[in-house]
Amino acid sequence: AQSVTQLGSHVSVSEGALVLLRCNYSSSVPPYLFWYVQYPNQGLQLLLKYTTGATLVKGINGFEAEFKKSETSFHLTKPSAHMSDAAEYFCAVSDPGGFKTIFGAGTRLFVKA
């Protein structure tokens, strides 16, 4: 079975500060890992994904994440937060076939001016 744990339901940072959103996963097969962003009253938008190969993946809007198998982690980072980054972020894991994606509970990011 697969599962995802996002550490911290709320994270608050100042504009220009580092963003770090934590995600740990559990999977009995090599996982595919994703980060999605959700703005109020909207669907989910894919930020980045890891399937195979390079463990540091870069996504849209300056975000990146590193797959660390030994730590079963896939933390999301951005060097400098913008006000427009304020949203809900979801980490997700799926099996390689992509048949079923399991989402974490989400982390709401607040950006202070």
Added chain:
Amino acid sequence: DAGVTQSPTHLIKTRGQQVTLRCSPKSGHDTVSWYQQALGQGPQFIFQYYEEEERQRGNFPDRFSGHQFPNYSSELNVNALLLGDSALYLCASSLEMNTEAFFGQGTRLTVV
């Protein structure tokens, strides 16, 4: 390209009623997945359709059923609605064996 479109955007139903939600996948996509997102929670996988067949199912009761049509569009049906079925229902489309899913904006279902 219109992306994934869902209808209706909002819906209010009474406990015990039945509801049908609709999803048109992104152009060229043949796989449709449905998710339930309760307030303050992450999306929960309901089921996935490919080639008009349910391929995978999450931990949801049989009151939740679906259908995929030859044009790849899909419906989610929920019978005997409960107050706890109130949620945002998201549809995601993808290409077979491709992990990148595109989500619609969802249907907000309120059961009163």
